[in-house]
Amino acid sequence: MTRTDHEPGAAAPAPAHRGTATLADVARAAGVSLATASFVLSGRGTSRSAGSAATKEKVRAAVAELGYVPNRHAQAMRTGRGGGIVMALGTLDDPWGVQLTTRVRDDALRHDLSTLVLADERWFEYLLGASADAALITSIDFVDDGPDRVRRLAASTQTGIVAFSTEMQPEDFDVVASTPTSAIARAYSRLRARHDRVHLLAPDLSRRVGGTLAHPRTRAFLDAAREHGDGPAEQLVHIVPDGSREAFLAGLDWLTGPDRPGAIVCFTGYQAVALQVAAARVGLQVPDDLEFLSIGDIPASTEFFGPISYYGVDDVFARLSAIIVDRAVDREGRPGSLHTFDWEFFPGVTTCESDGAR
Structure with a gap:
């Protein structure tokens, strides 16, 4: 007798339309529990609850096959994680910010995290109403009540914050101190x-x-x-x-x-x-x-x-990216840390050879 989809042991049927699959469909197709599929797709894929590398690959393969698109709002309500990193840079003109965002994007994608850039100074208003796994805030020292706003965000949201500031000390968030x-x-x-x-x-x-x-x-x-x-x-x-x-x-x-x-x-x-x-x-x-x-x-x-x-700062993009992505991946119950970046001179073709100046 030929096996049909209704016989015991048959593969789960795919949904009629790509993009309408549910998380339960993904879990069934991957042969894992609903909780495991949720862990893999929620940005917590590094947790032991997400299983082995082979398990994670099965879940991601099922996502691709079924065309599953997670509901980020529902996910944030359920897990407190938004599936992304916010880069509050204030501008798009500075190559420094572009290069840092590129590095963060590449590192974050390995954890199934997206990267969003804020090109204005309204980071406080945005983050109050958004669900993000982590946020780098760069203009704290240059806006009214910047440090107080960071503390309010840390107390009222679940976003892991990395504060770029020379005026603050870590509390429930990380601080990168780098003064030129x-x-x-x-x-x-x-x-x-x-x-x-x-x-x-x-x-x-x-x-x-x-x-x-x-x-x-x-x-x-x-x-x-x-x-x-x-x-x-x-x-x-x-x-x-x-x-x-x-x-x-x-x-x-x-x-x-x-x-x-x-x-x-x-x-x-x-x-x-x-x-x-x-x-x-x-x-x-x-x-x-x-x-x-x-x-x-x-x-x-x-x-x-x-x-x-x-x-x-030597290797600044890799170092900053590691801090930001780590804060997004591992936020639960961790205290804030202080990261101090020292500045040094890197000679190029636009200055004369060193004559003893530091």
């Missing part, structure tokens, strides 16, 4: 050893409290200029519109104007990239005609005319 203050002072001294004047190329931050001149990076630059007896220090700050294209166009005007600078500290990586392209466009020889460096790491894929000199 001393690096900016060293950058100023490095360039000042060969130039009478050193400028800061900075973005227009008028939307933030205090604007550009109140930002900690600008304050560190002003302090360094005053320590060298240079000034008025505020006149050494060249503020341009925020954004890569805007920085490039403003750089063209500055480098072809009557007060062309000879040495520049760039506030961030994307400005250094824009300045490098602008210098090439107007025919300046770098570093002979123009010497500059960046405060912050620069992805190699964004550099068009050789590596840019910068002060930054």
Whole structure:
């Protein structure tokens, strides 16, 4: 007699339409319990409850075969996990943020976690109403009541938070402390050893409290200029519109104007990239005609005319990604941790060879 789908031992029938499968269908097709299937697909696949690697592969194969699409809202209500990581970066213009997000995405996908980027400063409002497994928040020190808002999120949501802050200590969330203050002072001294004047190329931050001149990076630059007896220090700050294209166009005007600078500290990586392209466009020889460096790491894929000199953190993208993804995967009952990142100089083609400056 020919076996039919109704006979004992027959494979479970597939649903009539792909995309309408349930978690129970997936569990049945994979030959596992409903709880095991749930663990594998909820971002808790590293838990012992999820079974062996072979079991996880069976569940994922059943998902692909049946076209199962999890209901993230229902999943979050049931497990307290949203199946994703939120990157609250505040902008899409900075190559640093793009490179970090790319690394987090690649690492998170291995745990069946998606990655979402917030390109504005409304991270508090968003995270209050969202279900996420983890969130990196980068602008805490630059918004009103930033630290207090982080504490409120940690107390009222189940999101695992990684706070990028020099003002906070870990509580029920991780803190990454990474301040470039001393690096900016060293950058100023490095360039000042060969130039009478050193400028800061900075973005227009008028939307933030205090604007550009109140930002900690600008304050560190002003302090360094005053320590060298240079000034008025505020006149050494060249503020341009925020954004890569805007920085490039403003750089063209500055480098072809009557007060062309000879040495520049760039506030961030994307400005250094824009300045490098602008210098090439107007025919300046770098570093002979123009010497500059960046405060912050620069992805190699964004550099068009050789590596840019910068002060930054060694292997920063891999280290940050590991902290964020770990917080998303393992959140239950764990205390917050403090991660301190030290800054160092990475020479490139935009500065002269070291002459003893640190």
